[in-house]
Structure formats: C-alpha cells, structure tokens
Amino acid sequence: MYSIHLCSNNTDLKVPLFTEHIAAGFPSPASEYEEKELDFNELLVKRRAATYCLRVSGDSMKGAGILPGDILVVDRSVHPADGDIVVASLDGEFTVKRLVRTLRTAVLRAENPDYKDINVGEDRDFLIFGVVTGVVRTMRRGSV
Amino acid sequence: MIGLVDCNSFYASCEKLFRPDLYRRPVVVLSNNDGCIVAMSPEAKALGIRRGVPYFQVRSDLQLYDAAVFSSNYALYQSISNRVMDLLEELFPCVEVYSIDEAFVHLPDAGAEAGAAVQQAKKEVDRCVGIPVSIGVGRTKTLAKIANRYAKLSGCFVLHPEMEQEALQSIPVADVWGIGPRKGRFLLRRGIRTAWDLRGASEYWIKKHLTIVTLRTLWELQGKPSVADEVPCSPKKGILSSQGFSSEITRLEDMRQVIAFYAEKTAAKLSAQGSSAGFVTVHIRTHRFKEQKQYVNSMTIRLDPPSRYPPDIIAAAQRGLDRIYREGFAYAKAGVYLTGIDLPESRQLNLFCREDPRKAAVEQAVSDIHGRYGRRSIHTLGSGGTHQWAMRQNLLSPRYTTRWEELPQV
Numbered sequence: 172m173y174s175i176h177l178c179s180n181n182t183d184l185k186v187p188l189f190t191e192h193i194a195a196g197f198p199s200p201a202s203e204y205e206e207k208e209l210d211f212n213e214l215l216v217k218r219r220a221a222t223y224c225l226r227v228s229g230d231s232m233k234g235a236g237i238l239p240g241d242i243l244v245v246d247r248s249v250h251p252a253d254g255d256i257v258v259a260s261l262d263g264e265f266t267v268k269r270l271v272r273t274l275r276t277a278v279l280r281a282e283n284p285d286y287k288d289i290n291v292g293e294d295r296d297f298l299i300f301g302v303v304t305g306v307v308r309t310m311r312r313g314s315v
Numbered sequence: 316m317i318g319l320v321d322c323n324s325f326y327a328s329c330e331k332l333f334r335p336d337l338y339r340r341p342v343v344v345l346s347n348n349d350g351c352i353v354a355m356s357p358e359a360k361a362l363g364i365r366r367g368v369p370y371f372q373v374r375s376d377l378q379l380y381d382a383a384v385f386s387s388n389y390a391l392y393q394s395i396s397n398r399v400m401d402l403l404e405e406l407f408p409c410v411e412v413y414s415i416d417e418a419f420v421h422l423p424d425a426g427a428e429a430g431a432a433v434q435q436a437k438k439e440v441d442r443c444v445g446i447p448v449s450i451g452v453g454r455t456k457t458l459a460k461i462a463n464r465y466a467k468l469s470g471c472f473v474l475h476p477e478m479e480q481e482a483l484q485s486i487p488v489a490d491v492w493g494i495g496p497r498k499g500r501f502l503l504r505r506g507i508r509t510a511w512d513l514r515g516a517s518e519y520w521i522k523k524h525l526t527i528v529t530l531r532t533l534w535e536l537q538g539k540p541s542v543a544d545e546v547p548c549s550p551k552k553g554i555l556s557s558q559g560f561s562s563e564i565t566r567l568e569d570m571r572q573v574i575a576f577y578a579e580k581t582a583a584k585l586s587a588q589g590s591s592a593g594f595v596t597v598h599i600r601t602h603r604f605k606e607q608k609q610y611v612n613s614m615t616i617r618l619d620p621p622s623r624y625p626p627d628i629i630a631a632a633q634r635g636l637d638r639i640y641r642e643g644f645a646y647a648k649a650g651v652y653l654t655g656i657d658l659p660e661s662r663q664l665n666l667f668c669r670e671d672p673r674k675a676a677v678e679q680a681v682s683d684i685h686g687r688y689g690r691r692s693i694h695t696l697g698s699g700g701t702h703q704w705a706m707r708q709n710l711l712s713p714r715y716t717t718r719w720e721e722l723p724q725v
Contacts, residue, residue: 260335
C-alpha cells in the first residue's frame with residue numbers, strides 16, 4: 172500500500188551489503204581473497220564516451236583476424252599511429268584498414284592479397300574516424 | 316566563470332557521425348511528426364533553410380540540393396548526448412546538463428586559464444565523441460549564453476568583464492536568454508533595445524511591469540549569478556522522464572495520460588537495471604518564459620514496499636498529480652522522477668508485506684513481448700493508446716549506438 176507524504180527533499184538511505192556471513196559453521200577460507208568478477212567492458216572499453224561499435228562487412232582484413240560480421244571496438248580518443256588498424260572515411264565511405272604512415276604519406280593497407288594499397292593523397296576525401304582497439308565475435312548463430 | 320557548452324547543430328551532427336557520405340552534404344532533421352525542420356547542418360543553413368519551417372514548404376528545395384532528411388532519432392541523440400556529458404564530467408568539476416545539447420560548466424579560474432580550459436575541452440569533445448561544440452564563457456549563465464553566440468564563429472569565446480559593454484550593445488534584447496519575442500517587443504516599445512539597455516534598466520520599473528524572472532535576467536547581465544541550478548543535484552541516483560509538450564495541456568484527463576506515459580517510461584528504465592524505487596516524484600509546470608499565470612508544483616509519493624512494477628509507479632504518479640493539479644493553467648512541461656533507488660542485492664524485505672509473485676510474472680511477460688515486438692507493442696491502459704504526441708517517423712536513421720542489429724557498417 173502507499174502512504175502519501177510530502178518530502179522537501181529526496182534522500183536515499185544506503186543499506187550496506189555485508190558479504191561476510193555470520194554462519195554457524197567454519198568460515199570459508201577463501202572469503203578474504205574474494206575479488207570482483209571479470210568484466211568484458213573493462214577489457215574492451217578504455218574510454219566509454221569515445222568508444223563506438225561498428226559491424227564489419229567485407230573480408231579485406233581477414234589476415235588480421237577481422238572477418239565479416241565481426242564487431243569492431245573503435246576508440247576515438249586514441250591517436251592513430253603507424254601500424255594501427257583504423258576505421259577511416261574515404262570518399263564518403265567507411266573502411267577498415269591498417270594505417271601505414273611515413274613522414275610524407277599515408278597508406279591504407281588491407282590484410283588480404285586481393286586488395287591493393289590505397290594511397291591517401293590530398294586529392295581524396297580522407298578522415299580517420301577512430302582506432303580499432305578490439306574485435307568481438309560470437310561463435311553461435313542467433314547471438315549478436 | 317561559467318561556460319556554456321553547446322553542441323553545434325546537434326541532431327544534424329549526430330546524423331552525420333556514422334554517414335561519411337553526408338560529411339559535406341546539407342542535412343536536416345524534422346520535428347516529432349516529420350512536420351517542421353528542427354535542426355540543420357551548416358550546409359543546410361547556408362541554403363537559407365530556417366529552423367521551424369514546415370517540411371513541405373522546403374521539400375523540393377532540399378531535393379534540388381541533394382540534402383539528406385531525417386526524422387528525429389531520439390535514441391541516437393540521447394546516447395550521443397550522454398557521451399558528451401560524460402566527457403565534460405571528466406573535464407570539469409561541476410557540470411549542469413541543461414538540455415540534450417547544452418551544459419553549463421563551472422570554471423574555477425578566470426582569464427587566460429579559463430580560455431585554455433575550454434579550448435582543450437572543445438578539442439576533446441570534437442575528437443573523442445565526434446560532435447562539434449562551441450563554448451561561451453561569462454560571469455553568469457546569461458552572459459555565458461551571450462558569449463556562446465560569439466563562440467559559434469571561433470569555437471570558444473571568453474566574455475571578459477571589460478568586453479561586456481561592447482558585446483551586450485550588439486545583442487537585441489529579444490535574443491537575451493529568457494526574454495524572447497513577446498517580452499522583447501514590450502521592452503522595445505519602452506526604448507530598451509539591446510541587452511546593454513536591459514542591464515541598465517530600472518529594477519523598480521522591471522519588477523512593476525514584468526516578472527521577477529526578468530529582474531533576475533537583469534542581475535545576470537550585471538554579472539550577479541541569479542539563475543538557480545536547474546537540475547536535480549545527482550541525476551544518477553534518480554531516474555527522470557520529462558519533456559516539454561508541443562502544445563500546452565489544459566485538462567487533467569490529458570495530463571493524467573501524459574504522467575502515466577512518463578511513469579511507464581521510468582518504470583522500464585528501472586526494470587532494465589533491476590532496481591526498485593522508493594519514491595515517485597511528479598512535477599508539472601507552466602511555460603516559464605511566457606507572460607501568463609504561472610504555476611509550478613511537485614509532489615513525492617512513497618512506495619512501500621519499493622517497487623518497479625509499472626502499475627504501482629503509474630498509480631503513485633497519478634495520485635501525486637491529482638493532489639497538485641490546478642485547473643486554469645496551461646501546462647507546458649511535466650515529468651516523473653524516481654528516487655530511493657536500491658540495487659537488487661541490497662533490497663530489504665518488508666516483514667509485513669510480501670511481494671505479490673504475480674507482479675514478477677507480469678513484468679517478465681511484458682518484457683518478453685517488448686523484446687520481440689518493440690517498446691510500445693503493449694503498454695498499460697492509462698498511458699493511452701493513441702497519443703497526440705505519438706510520432707510519425709518515416710525517415711528514421713538506425714539507432715547506431717544502442718542496438719546490436721543497427722550498428723554502422725564498415
């Protein structure tokens with residue numbers, strides 16, 4: 172049932188959660204060593220605000236272990252360096268390639284012999300969207 | 316000093332983020348029912364498209380210039396907005412989220428340090444989230460708003476006290492935050508033409524002919540902070556669903572439906588995180604900046620035991636509404652706010668009130684149906700079958716950041 176009352180301010184009471192049980196038996200010898208469970212976000216996402224997920228279509232990066240249907244974890248806060256795998260926009264399309272950078276030039280290199288290197292000259296509309304920091308793949312049909 | 320961070324053409328910028336083919340094309344976003352233009356990219360602004368223009372009037376022009384047109388995709392905008400705000404919270408000690416695309420940030424330093432801090436923040440948001448922002452800094456929120464107009468040109472602008480006169484003299488009074496066209500015309504007839512004129516107006520006269528709201532604006536222009544903080548201090552501890560209406564609501568019946576709708580939305584968020592709420596606050600208000608009879612009230616109802624069951628939350632919200640609703644006002648905004656939110660692990664059972672197991676079963680069934688057939692496929696009766704505010708969205712973009720099935724492709 173509800174009871175109605177006016178609150179001038181909303182407070183909330185935190186009830187501590189005691190993980191240490193008071194049990195009539197022997198305490199678990201492992202209880203002092205209990206740790207936080209593994210969290211995939213911790214592993215894959217360094218900066219939440221800067222991280223986006225993109226779905227791979229195409230096999231140009233199969234040599235790097237990036238397959239069609241994979242989910243790329245892309246971190247925009249990372250500064251792209253030579254050798255990084257990046258998502259870039261090139262002439263109005265997203266592409267995922269390895270960035271090969273020398274002093275003067277930048278090349279987008281596929282990891283598949285069927286694809287040629289792309290020279291990113293000044294004549295092309297080119298922007299790096301972000302650096303690929305992870306790949307997520309599930310192994311059974313029906314999952315994302 | 317206070318900074319106003321404003322996302323440039325926010326909705327249009329969100330639509331462009333995952334569409335490199337649109338980076339240089341005009342982009343417009345339509346209002347709730349695909350009725351009017353609500354956001355334009357800089358390229359669309361350059362075509363002379365104005366905010367608020369009915370879509371059908373400019374449809375052929377937009378086609379001619381190969382513009383991309385989108386329905387409002389709130390799921391996307393909210394997700395991107397959260398990223399912008401999260402990042403600002405990393406960068407500034409105190410952030411007040413003012414709207415989906417604006418936030419006030421408090422800057423401990425004045426002068427050159429403030430300028431450097433906002434420059435850095437602008438760069439970070441642009442780079443990390445991918446949304447361009449402009450930041451205006453001033454001594455008060457109203458001055459920060461004015462500074463933001465200048466920031467639109469250069470990205471960042473600090474309105475130092477010695478520059479205020481020159482800046483304020485070039486701002487028409489109607490453009491000052493909180494004044495608007497109606498009050499603006501009234502002031503204009505009395506010879507108050509610019510923000511600077513208003514700053515020097517007689518406080519006695521303003522109080523007599525306008526409201527305390529305008530007086531506060533005057534103080535703000537003088538550099539005295541007078542606008543209270545808008546947001547509840549710790550939004551993360553509560554769940555809020557609130558919106559301004561497209562047309563004002565004047566009947567209790569309609570308001571009950573709106574409140575049920577918001578209550579159901581908050582209950583869904585609560586359910587998603589597996590928590591229960593101990594308090595339901597319902598809030599209604601008239602249009603703050605309109606010269607008309609004003610009414611604002613809110614009431615908090617206790618849920619005992621805490622609940623996340625939508626009918627409980629709707630009933631409590633409506634009960635609160637019935638207590639505070641007054642006839643004869645035109646309501647412009649309402650909201651439902653849940654607090655006293657517990658985590659499932661720390662829930663205390665009430666010794667005298669056992670939870671009805673049927674509630675959990677209903678909750679599970681509803682959640683399954685929503686998962687399969689969409690968010691509004693079934694809903695409580697009170698939140699209405701057909702909404703005046705139910706949306707037509709024929710040109711919706713994917714929910715790139717919130718649905719696995721709708722991720723951008725690369």
